[in-house]
Amino acid sequence: MTTTLATPLTLPCGAILPNRICKSAMTEGIADSYDHATDKHINLYRTWSNGGAGLQISGNIMVDYRYLERPGNVVVQDKTGFEQLQDWAAAATEFGNHFWAQISHPGRQCARISSGQPLSPSDVQLKMLATFAQPRAMTEEDIQDVIQRYINTAVIVKEAGFTGVQIHGAHGYLISQFLSPVTNQRKDQWGGTLENRARFLLTIVKKVRQALGASFPIGVKLNSADFQKGGFTLTESAQVAKWLSDEKIDVLEISGGTYEQIKLLGHTGEQSDIENPEVDKDVRESTKQREAYFLEYAKTIQDVIDIPLMVTGGFRARDGMQEALANNELDMIGIARPLCFDPDVPKKLISGEMDNAQQYAPKLWSGAFGPASKNKIFRMVNIFGDVAWYYHQILKLSENKALNPKIGLLRSFFSHFYREYKIGITRKWVQRKRSNH
Numbered sequence: 305m306t307t308t309l310a311t312p313l314t315l316p317c318g319a320i321l322p323n324r325i326c327k328s329a330m331t332e333g334i335a336d337s338y339d340h341a342t343d344k345h346i347n348l349y350r351t352w353s354n355g356g357a358g359l360q361i362s363g364n365i366m367v368d369y370r371y372l373e374r375p376g377n378v379v380v381q382d383k384t385g386f387e388q389l390q391d392w393a394a395a396a397t398e399f400g401n402h403f404w405a406q407i408s409h410p411g412r413q414c415a416r417i418s419s420g421q422p423l424s425p426s427d428v429q430l431k432m433l434a435t436f437a438q439p440r441a442m443t444e445e446d447i448q449d450v451i452q453r454y455i456n457t458a459v460i461v462k463e464a465g466f467t468g469v470q471i472h473g474a475h476g477y478l479i480s481q482f483l484s485p486v487t488n489q490r491k492d493q494w495g496g497t498l499e500n501r502a503r504f505l506l507t508i509v510k511k512v513r514q515a516l517g518a519s520f521p522i523g524v525k526l527n528s529a530d531f532q533k534g535g536f537t538l539t540e541s542a543q544v545a546k547w548l549s550d551e552k553i554d555v556l557e558i559s560g561g562t563y564e565q566i567k568l569l570g571h572t573g574e575q576s577d578i579e580n581p582e583v584d585k586d587v588r589e590s591t592k593q594r595e596a597y598f599l600e601y602a603k604t605i606q607d608v609i610d611i612p613l614m615v616t617g618g619f620r621a622r623d624g625m626q627e628a629l630a631n632n633e634l635d636m637i638g639i640a641r642p643l644c645f646d647p648d649v650p651k652k653l654i655s656g657e658m659d660n661a662q663q664y665a666p667k668l669w670s671g672a673f674g675p676a677s678k679n680k681i682f683r684m685v686n687i688f689g690d691v692a693w694y695y696h697q698i699l700k701l702s703e704n705k706a707l708n709p710k711i712g713l714l715r716s717f718f719s720h721f722y723r724e725y726k727i728g729i730t731r732k733w734v735q736r737k738r739s740n741h
């Protein structure tokens with residue numbers, strides 16, 4: 305029988321996803337100053353649940369309140385805020401879909417306002433707009449502590465009613481930093497060979513499985529490559545995918561890139577000329593038409609794994625999605641940005657009411673001022689302004705307010721940083737007051 309967007313998917317753990325569309329993770333930035341979920345999460349995720357995706361994945365949920373990807377992240381490290389977490393999970397599953405928590409640690413991609421000294425496998429700083437501080441190389445004790453935190457967070461979200469977890473191993477966050485030779489220059493059992501660099505991820509996966517049991521869904525988001533010179537390659541990604549398949553994880557989501565190379569959103573930055581030429585020269589026309597950034601890469605991975613594969617990034621055309629499913633190139637389609645404007649995209653694609661999830665999109669500057677500009681400032685304004693524009697729409701959805709697609713790039717950029725700074729400062733003040741009691 306041909307697989308379509310409407311076909312349910314039985315996972316290795318036995319759970320069943322009602323269809324083949326996943327609302328991929330999008331960080332929300334709407335937690336309160338105690339890092340707890342709020343009514344905004346409830347509004348947002350109830351709306352998305354009604355939108356028809358068989359699986360929704362939360363934005364980054366942090367395992368340690370000291371290190372945030374951005375102010376406004378939800379942190380789950382103990383039972384404070386547990387009721388809000390329960391309410392969030394209930395609203396997000398209201399229409400019968402799965403809702404998984406994306407569990408994450410930013411490592412060096414930690415907002416400076418949350419930590420002046422983040423952690424990373426090695427002390428390699430991310431130099432972008434001075435927003436990220438010099439990281440400290442993790443000690444063995446730090447590594448064991450963070451592993452324990454992933455398990456702890458996974459156990460709490462399961463208790464709160466999330467129906468699965470996704471371990472974030474992509475996009476240059478901590479696990480991805482361990483995988484990459486650029487950020488992992490360790491000489492111990494956590495660095496060097498691929499086996500050593502993957503040890504952190506695989507240890508977390510094994511221990512989370514032990515803690516959650518055989519019948520609870522566990523996913524991993526992994527880069528097909530970092531698209532950076534000397535970084536994590538497609539060949540390495542396929543090997544790590546094979547190891548994850550041996551661990552019988554339930555869904556492997558493939559994406560790519562880091563903050564320095566925003567390939568996940570389709571941008572090619574300054575180092576785009578060194579992106580996996582072995583694959584890029586061979587991109588088939590039909591794939592281009594489908595627009596999916598990582599589908600061709602995912603084929604290399606699909607060949608070596610025996611677990612459901614999801615690919616995220618650029619999927620818009622219904623025909624392309626159906627074709628990829630029918631050809632067994634993947635098992636799930638991940639979609640993110642189009643759901644910032646039309647939360648009902650999944651059900652419209654499944655029913656055939658919509659042929660193309662063509663999104664509104666922020667108008668980027670072009671040419672010498674565009675995202676591929678030689679000038680770092682222009683590059684950053686385009687790339688961060690682009691993402692900030694989506695944050696803005698997510699905020700509107702979470703407040704049940706009308707969307708604002710007309711907001712320009714520069715205004716998105718500045719209003720985002722102003723808001724982030726404001727909530728970052730308020731959070732610091734509240735937390736200092738709390739720790740004084």
Ligand SMILES: Cc1cc2nc3c(=O)[nH]c(=O)nc-3n(C[C@H](O)[C@H](O)[C@H](O)COP(=O)(O)O)c2cc1C
Binds near residue numbers: 331617639
């Ligand atoms: C506003 C925004 C926030 C995002 N936050 C996350 C996140 O928290 N975790 C994650 O793994 N990916 C995150 N992503 C990446 C998306 O999950 C997805 O990989 C990317 O947007 C490509 O899919 P799309 O072309 O369908 O938008 C984010 C993307 C956007 C636009």
